[in-house]
Amino acid sequence: MKKINGNFYQKSIVSIDQFDAHDIEKVFDVADSYKKGLEKGTVFHDLEGKLLTALFYEPSSRTFGSFTAATQRLGGGIIPIQGVQFSSVVKGETLEDTIRVFASYSDAIALRHPEEGASKHAAEVSPVPIINAGDGVGEHPTQALLDLYTIKERLGRTEHLSIAMVGDLKYGRTVHSLSKLLSLYKNIVMYFVCPKTSQMPQDIVNLIKKRGVKIEIVSSIQPIIDKMDVLYMTRVQKERMDKKLYESIKDLFILNGRMAGRMKKKSIIMHPLPRIHEMTTDVDSNPRAVYFT
Known part of the structure; x- marks a missing residue:
């Protein structure tokens, strides 16, 4: 291409x-x-x-x-x-x-x-x-451009960022494109918060590591939430997996208003939408939430 x-x-x-x-x-x-x-x-x-x-x-x-x-x-x-x-x-x-x-x-x-x-x-x-x-499970480049534009507009920069991507990172195409886009910038730290069955594809991990991105894979939002500049929530892609797997992971990572309140004052909460189980509605009134603006 x-x-x-x-x-x-x-x-x-x-x-x-x-x-x-x-x-x-x-x-x-x-x-x-x-x-x-x-x-x-x-x-x-x-x-x-x-x-x-x-x-x-x-x-x-x-x-x-x-x-x-x-x-x-x-x-x-x-x-x-x-x-x-x-x-x-x-x-x-x-x-x-x-x-x-x-x-x-x-x-x-x-x-x-x-x-x-x-x-x-x-x-x-x-x-x-x-x-x-x-x-499919490939890419969503226009969503990634919009996401990065939002990050720059809200935080004033595209470098020196700590970003947590939460949820279904295997089948969620928005995080595939956004990870690659962010890897073009300096001093990016990415935290992948996901179940073992839905991790970021290895070819993307290899690419962004090669470009200098620091990656940490963690099993919970709680220990890292107060360090994040960007918290990027995603839904579990129900239509791309069997019912048993979906039921086993759909409620693993849920963000609520109390947790969101622990984030840095100048940080943002993002979601490509639609929202299903992974984020409660009391997050919507948090000034860090930018997914409806």
């Missing part, structure tokens, strides 16, 4: 591996500009006459909604395809054929798919850029 190397034009966004720190700063600068414009009531026309196909093979509300909102706020149109049970996929149409068809209608495709590597494969056959909106 092509590296960004400072030039995003007509390039697919499939993996965080395409980015370096300079590319990320470019994204953040553009995001800052649009955010300030929206706060002033600016009406944008940057995507006027352009169409995005949001092709979602898996359930989604936030990611689907955010792509729709972003496209429309910039003046573009959207072709919303959500719920493949109502599409030609049920008739046996291949991903390749579906991509080719919707590429002929639109200028880019945001793809969510249950198979790891689906976005990369789609990008190989598509004449228009593919944006990976989540591919």
Whole structure:
């Protein structure tokens, strides 16, 4: 997959591996500009006459909604395809054929798919850029960019950070992309709080270690919570494991309001959502909680 190397034009966004720190700063600068414009009531026309196909093979509300909102706020149109049970996929149409068809209608495709590597494969056959909106247990690069943007906005830095990633780190694609993204920066310490059955994939561990990230694997949030700059909670991916395993781990790591109150005053609590069992609602009123803002 092509590296960004400072030039995003007509390039697919499939993996965080395409980015370096300079590319990320470019994204953040553009995001800052649009955010300030929206706060002033600016009406944008940057995507006027352009169409995005949001092709979602898996359930989604936030990611689907955010792509729709972003496209429309910039003046573009959207072709919303959500719920493949109502599409030609049920008739046996291949991903390749579906991509080719919707590429002929639109200028880019945001793809969510249950198979790891689906976005990369789609990008190989598509004449228009593919944006990976989540591919199975693989990656979620746009979520990672949003997460890092939030960290920088709230804490004022992307270096010298202690971050705990909690929950299902094996199947949770958001933590895969965010770990790789954070590893581009200096003095990062990551605490992986997870059951033995749901640890971070070894290839990601090897990569971020090679880049200088210090990693600690721990079995509880309690001993480390007061040291964290970022506490990143995740749900257990029920749909990607058998029922017995899910039931055995779903309640292992639960954050409540009392625990959240022990965190440093200048720290943040994040969650890619949806929230299930892993975080009680009394955390929501904590000023460190940023997942709804």
